[in-house]
Amino acid sequence: MTEIAELTAAVREFSRERDWEQFQDPKSLVLALVGEVGELAELFQWVPADEAVDRFAVPDRRARAGEEMADVLVYLVRLADVLGVDLGAAARAKLADSHRRFPSADVRGVAPHKP
């Protein structure tokens, strides 16, 4: 089982054990994801853009950012599971598609739209 599938199974089991599946319809999960993205945004909002990497190199702050990103990922895999989406495969397909849409030679030096 791949890492994302394992995480998905673990989050599903965690939800099932607590009878939380009843609350986890897609709209609720998207709102929960938005809440976590909001907490992530708050960590960075007043940090000067060119100092952000250095400031978050401090172990406590890096760990804090990691926790918020983990929250985002947990809700994302839960949403994918509820919708029957294979998230890992979708990400690989998206990246393959980006390779087609943005051939590396053509876009060098051009501002990105999507990594």
Next chain:
Amino acid sequence: MTEIAELTAAVREFSRERDWEQFQDPKSLVLALVGEVGELAELFQWVPADEAVDRFAVPDRRARAGEEMADVLVYLVRLADVLGVDLGAAARAKLADSHRRFPSADVRGVAPHKP
């Protein structure tokens, strides 16, 4: 290499080949993540909550949702990479912490705050 580490490496290489790393400071990546979460939210906004799972069982809509979730994941792994965060490990640590904070017997039947 784990699945998330492989995806992280692939997104990093994709960014490097296009000289896009210069644009991918943490604040910019959080904004890009927000943009993708917004597109995900738009898919669900007017769908009745109790019909969302069924409506997204249609292959085209499921694929569309998968693409938006993939975009969120791609920016999330890129942000984690820029910050030196091990996202897979952070997610597992978070889930272990949730097990401690929400023992399954105590909370059964209680509305969830965090899965």
Next chain:
Amino acid sequence: MTEIAELTAAVREFSRERDWEQFQDPKSLVLALVGEVGELAELFQWVPADEAVDRFAVPDRRARAGEEMADVLVYLVRLADVLGVDLGAAARAKLADSHRRFPSADVRGVAPHKP
């Protein structure tokens, strides 16, 4: 002076008195807005969709929702001010445009895309 212009002036003065204008570049303000939208989303995430209005009719919860919406509005008017956008005029122009794009007779009974 209109209500939105008054609010804009009050927020600007508040920021100026605290020397906070230096932190309030557009990207930072959008991230701050995202943080507040996240807090608003958290209030609603696990509430059943068809019970949300009733549950938030309780004065304490309504007040709490009002505070989060106020935070969103405060950052929105601050962002508009920093960008030189007349937010009230923009909203009226948008609504006029929506009247043109969605004539009421044609769309009756059809799912909305944008109010």
Next chain:
Amino acid sequence: MTEIAELTAAVREFSRERDWEQFQDPKSLVLALVGEVGELAELFQWVPADEAVDRFAVPDRRARAGEEMADVLVYLVRLADVLGVDLGAAARAKLADSHRRFPSADVRGVAPHKP
């Protein structure tokens, strides 16, 4: 009638004429707000932080930013209306509260948490 109350009444009437009120429960409106915030974020994501004000001084880009901010405001006033929240009063109360929590002399030179 104040400006925000007028805008609220206009958006309510617009929704009523199209029978869209049935779709505009609070969770759906928060998701719609998130969608618009996402579009706003996309405008700024790859712009260097210290160039954002200048780049958006160009009339077309300023107008575009104004439209996205207008969309956010329209959904915000609609949500407030559905919840029975007086948004203008809430914003003024919030600002008065911020004056109490952040007396201007004490915080001068200190990084802001909330404007």
